[in-house]
Structures are given as structure tokens and as C-alpha cells.
Amino acid sequence: MLKVNKIKLSGFRGIPNTAEINFCEGSKEPRSFALYGPNSSGKTSIVDGLEWFLSRDSKIEWLQRDEAKEKSYPHQAAEESFVEIDFYDTDKKLSGLKKEYNHKAKTSPIESYKTGFEQVYKMFVISPHLRYMEIIDFVYQSTGYQKYEQLADWMGFRDEFTFQDKIAKGVHQNLRAYEKENQGRVETFEQQLKQLTGGITAGDDEVLNFCNGIIKQHKIEECKSIKRVWEKIPEISKKKIASSVGVTIDKLTRVETAISASVLKEDLHKKIDEFSKKIGEFRKNEALVAQIDVIGLYTKALEILTGQTVTDTKCPVCGNEWNRDELIKHIKDELELLKKTKEEKKQLEHEALTLKTIVNGEITAVRSLTERYKEAQEIIAEIKFEDATEYLKTLTDTADSLSKIVSDVSVQIQLDSAGIEKINKEKNATIEQIKSHKTKIQPSPEDTKLSEDIEKLTQTKTSWESLEEARMKQRFAEEQINAFYALKDEVIKTIQDNIKVRFDEISDRIGKYFKILRNDKEIKDIKIVLNEERGRAAGRSAEIELNYYDISVRPAYKVLSESLLNSLGLAVYFTCVKQFNETCKFIVLDDIMNSLDIDKRDTLLDLIEQEFFDYQIILFTHDEHWFQKIKRRFPSWITKKIKSWDYNTGPKIDSVFTTQEELVEYLKDSTKTKIAGQLLSGHIEDRLNELCEDLWAAVRHRYSKNEPATMEELFDALAKRLKEKIATHPLVEKVAEAKKFAPILRNFVSHSRTTSISPEEVRKTAEEWFALEAELRCGKCNHFVEYRRDKDTIECQCGEKKLTKPETK
């Protein structure tokens, strides 16, 4: 079992000097711990330090973006930055470990004892720290694929996820490109053959008819198969005059036929143009594209904002002033846009890769054409092929640009239609030059015809054989790739089956935890399911399915409210901790109660109390009310508060007193009577509200939140409710009598008469109130009494404290 005795941070994030938290204060073994601090008081720096320390890659996830990353980890004014943890390990394998920031190699911190760190990393599957935004991300901002990825980290199948992802994206896409390349080669040779034979298809029958038509003219018997035709070529060649003119004619004819048969992609410039337009459209959102890497920053901004209570604030990213609700919506919209832009970028990268393969094919074709031109030039010096050379250069530049165009905004791409037009013109002109040269050297028409026919047959043979070869290779590659796919499917199926088993294993517990967090009888049979059918990420996508009013719903967000979804996210996280972290018995929770409605925050404490009583909880919160509840419900926890924070000194952590203890302190100083009165007034009002709610006392409904129930109304409602349920119990009278405190306490909020209240009056009021409070609270479970509808009783959670009607004599 692994817990934390002590954590020490120095020069890390917002902590310039050494800050230390001792979890063994007042005991031999580490205790749970709650730290209260307002927003921006340094709590997150402590969680960042823990995450960095516990991360095998030494990374803080929310800071993983270009401008932040590792360089944002150390405090700028600190000379050394480190996190040191002293572990409590029942197996006695681990004790103190220190991770020090390495300024020379930012991604490789100095670990005090490598083997020790390796042991720590192996101690947990799901990272033992949870931030509020992780819940929000999981339930709202993630697609099925992103949920699956998050679960991979939470449930320990990251390696399998990486493998699946690699096969689906990298391997599959590249093999598809290879198959297309093979297909493209076949199509090119088919086109070439059709061009040579003038046929509609490149089928064997058409090729055979074309060849038989030639050999017939030279009084040679027609053939029944193509291969037989090729055997006849030497026979025809024998008829050729073996003169130097004949050789030249022969050579020129070969070159001429090859040039005629060359196939270039006429529509390539259109494809380039279409892609260029897409890139242009994509770049219009220049600001968004540039911000893809700051998705994490927006996420953090949302985290900070949802924790704030002020109504007007400035966007930490764009700097504009916004109303809080509008800003949250603005950031959510921006996040959505950025994620969409990132997807578009990926799609464009894939298209650029495909297009580059096509351009490379065209480069090969033009290069081959220029080779033929060079051969012709050896005989006819006047032949020039500047357009082909120019086009080749343009194509080479285009291929180069395609490699960079998506990520580099300065790269432009353009392929003028004039290029292919010029090259075709040049091609025709060259053919004409060759023809005219052949006429000039005056061979006999029979010689010319014979040479042409031999060359046609030879070229047809070459093209046909190339096509056969390309088809054969395509078939072979297809068989091989299919064999690979069969293997891949089998491996992926095993991974998916294994993950489905894991999902099934945790589903019951998720349901159990969700029930503790939200006692909603209409939500049943919660399951995590692998989405195997739908979308591009089929088999790598997870959704939560549940039964809602006896109807099966998937994904759960279709019917659940924001608050219910948050509870569901928490249930999944806590389930994974319980299920997969067998020996790591500590959890760090950073402001996670933000994800729950105020009236449901107690249920999170119920979950911790019922299911994680043997865990060391290290909890950070900015909600003082909730913090006070924690203090009351878990008296064995260490509780501290951050008194202040500034850049040069960091957080100042101080001990925490109960309200009662704080009052005593304030009342020692007569100048602090007002503060004491305000503290007591706030405390009694909070307690009354809580008691009224838990006891189901009817308080007059208010349409506006700005007009809360008065203290007198709360006292009346509570007394009336107690009278209904426990009639003549002495507590009913005591509560009714306590209403007398109301006018005194009211003075502390209506400033004019504050001075007329003496410290003694406040002390007396406090004593009487806390005595009454003690009678309403159980000394065993520390819960106030509440109304139990199932039993129609008033009792505490453990049942030890019960308020009943006194027996009548």
C-alpha cells in the first residue's frame, strides 16, 4: 500500500520558495488532507508538481502546447526547481524520492533514484490525481473516440489504444496509398496501350486484333494469341533493309512511337487548383489555425472560469471583456472551432500526401518523355524541349510544396494549365519534326511503313508486358495486403474483446458509485460500451449507455443534464481508481466539486466516506462552505488554508480553525467584535439553510436568488417542521427560542447599529447556538439529523442519533 507522508516543492510553477505539506501531522501514519484556497492562490501549482512527479514522461498534461510545455514548469525567479515526496509504503520498498527540473535538458528531469521512480510509476494504472476539467472534458467535450482515449489512460490500456490507432491511421492509410499506387500504374499502362492500339479498352482481344491487322499487311499469317504475335516480330524485322538510313529511321520511329504513347495527366492542374482552393479556405481561419496548439490553454481558461464567481471578466486568451456566462459560452465555442480546425488540418494533410503520390507519378512520366526527346535530339539537333524541362521543374517544386503546404502558411501551390498545354504542343511539334526528318532522309515509303509497323508492334509488346507485370504485381500485393489485414483484424479483435471485458467489469461499480452521487431511481444499468459500428473511429470509440425510464439510451448525454453527466464522469473516475489502482492508496482531487451542483456536493463526501475510507484523500478546494463541511464530517483529516499568495513568496499555508475556535480568537480583541458577529451570522444562516433542506422544512419560495429567506423565516420553518415530526420534544422549544438571536445577528449586516452589540452578547449567542447545533448533530458520524422519508423518521446517517416524539404518560 502506497500513501504520501510528505510533499516538498520548490521553485516549481507558482511556488518560488520551498513549500512543504506534512500529511503525518499529529500521527505516525499519513492522513487525509484538505486545503482551502481562493482562486489563483497556488493550489494548482501543488497539483501540477504532483502530476509532474508522478508522470513517467514528466509532463503536465494541460500545459502540453507549443508556448508552454516544460519551460513553463520552473518558477522564473527560482534557481532550483524540484518536487520531493516521502512515501509511506507498507512493503518498505519506497521512501523519499526527488525529481529535479533539468535546465539543460527540460524534458529529462533528474530523478534521485531511477529504480524507485520506476516502482512508483508501476504502482498505479489510472493517474491518482483528478482535476475538475478532466471530468468536464470526459463527459462533454469529448467524442466517442476521445472518451475511448481517456478511458485508455484511466483503465490502463493506453498501449493497446496506441497500437489500434497506429494500425487504423498510419498503417492503414499508407497501405491504401500503396494500393492506389499499384492501381495507378495499371491504369497508366492501360491508357498507354489504348493510345497505341486506338482501342476502347486495353483488353487482349482488342490488342490482338490491332496486331493482326499490322502483320497481315506484311503477308504474315494472323495469330490466335498475343504471345504468338510477339514471336512474329523478329520475322517481320528481317524484312527491314539493313542500311544506315534504315537504322536511323528505325531509331527515330521508335522514339516517335514512344513519344506518341506517353500519357500525361491532363487534369492534374485542376486537382492542384481544387486543393489550393481548399488550402486557401483553410487559411482564411488563420487565427484559428495558429491557435490549434492552444486548445489546452482554452481548456484551462474554462477551468478557471467555472471556478470563479465574479460575473464580468476578461478572456485569458483573446483579452476581450466578457460577461462570465457569455465568456464560458465563447470559450466553449472557440474550443469546438479549434477542434474542428484540427480535424480539417489532418484531412488536408492526408489529401496532400495522396496528391503528392500522383505528382511523383507525373514526374516519372515527364522525365521519361525528356529522355526520348534527348534520343531524338542526337539525330535531329534542332529538337528542343524547354517546355518539358520547365514542366518537370514545376512538378518537382509542386511535390516539394505539397510536403509543407499544410503546416507552413508561406507555401503556395499552383500548377498552370498552360504547362500541360505547352508540353502537348511541344510533343506534337517534336513528332512532326521527326516525321519531316524521316521524309527528308528519303527512305522508300515501304521502308518507312515497315519501320513504323515494327515499332508499333514492339511498343505494343512493351506496353502489354508492362501492363501484365503491373497487373500481376497489383494482384500479388492485394493478396499480401489482405493477408496482413486478416492478421490485423484478428489482433484488433483480441484487443477489443479484452477491452469489452474490462468495460463490463467496471460497469456495475460505476452504477453503484453513481447511485451514491445521485440517488436517481430512473437511471439504471449504466454501462460503458465499445462503439464497433459507427463512424471512422469504429472500434476505437466508447460511449456510456444507460437505462432511463426503462428506455435504453446511448450516448448518455442525449438525456442527462449537465449535473447528472458530471456525476457520471466522477463515478467513472472513482471506479477506475478502485478497480485498477490496487496498491496506490492515495487520490489527489483538485476542485472537482465544481462539477457538482451545490446541493449534491455532500454526496461526493458520502462516496469518499463509504467507498474510499481506507484511501488517503488529498483534496484542494476554493469553496469555503464545502471545506467547512469536510472539516466537520472528517475530523481526522488535516485541514489547512492558503492565507495569501504572491509571485515572489508563493502560497502561505496556514492551519485552519473551526468557526467556534475562530470566534473565540476574534472575541479576545474588542476591535474585532464586528468580524466575530459577521462570522457567526453567516455560520448560523448556512446551518439553518442546511437543516431546513435536510429536514424538508417548507421555506417560502423565492423567485429571485438575490432575495434569500430571512433568518427569522428559517427559524420559523425549522421549528414548525420539528413540531410536525417530534411534537413536544424539548428541541422544538429550543429552536423556537433561538429565534431571539436573529435581531442581534441582523445588526452585523445592517452596519448602523453594530457598535451597540457587545462582545459578551456575541459570545453568549455563539455559546447557545453551538450548544443547540450539538444537539442536532451525531457525535459518531458527524452528520446533522435529516428527514428519512423511507422510515418517516428524523435521524443522522449512521442512525445513532434519532429525534422522536416523547412518549406520552
Place this chain on the structure above:
Amino acid sequence: MSSELIKKHLGELKSQKNFDEGFIDLLADSNDNNEDGSTTADRIVELVEKRYVESKQNKT
């Protein structure tokens, strides 16, 4: 990190001899060495090309 589950399963598939052994080895390497997808794909294509050349040589 490589996946133990995948490693074990590929080992089993190899002994069953129902799947292409060359590809099994290739996937095992990809898993062990944390190769990225395009490197693995390049190695698959390389193997297919090599086999094609061999198959042609065998025919002749």
C-alpha cells in the same frame, strides 16, 4: 510502452500457423519498438515488394 497483451497474442498466433509469419514478426517488432504507423507500413510494403521479386525469381 509495448503492449504485453498484443505481444502474447502475436506469440500465440505464430504458433497456430494460421496467419502470415512475416507479418506477425513485423507487428511484434512494431509493438516492441513503439514504431509509428508509417514506419510499420513502410516495412510491410518493403516485405511485400521483396516477396514479389522472390516470387518472380521462383517462377523463372
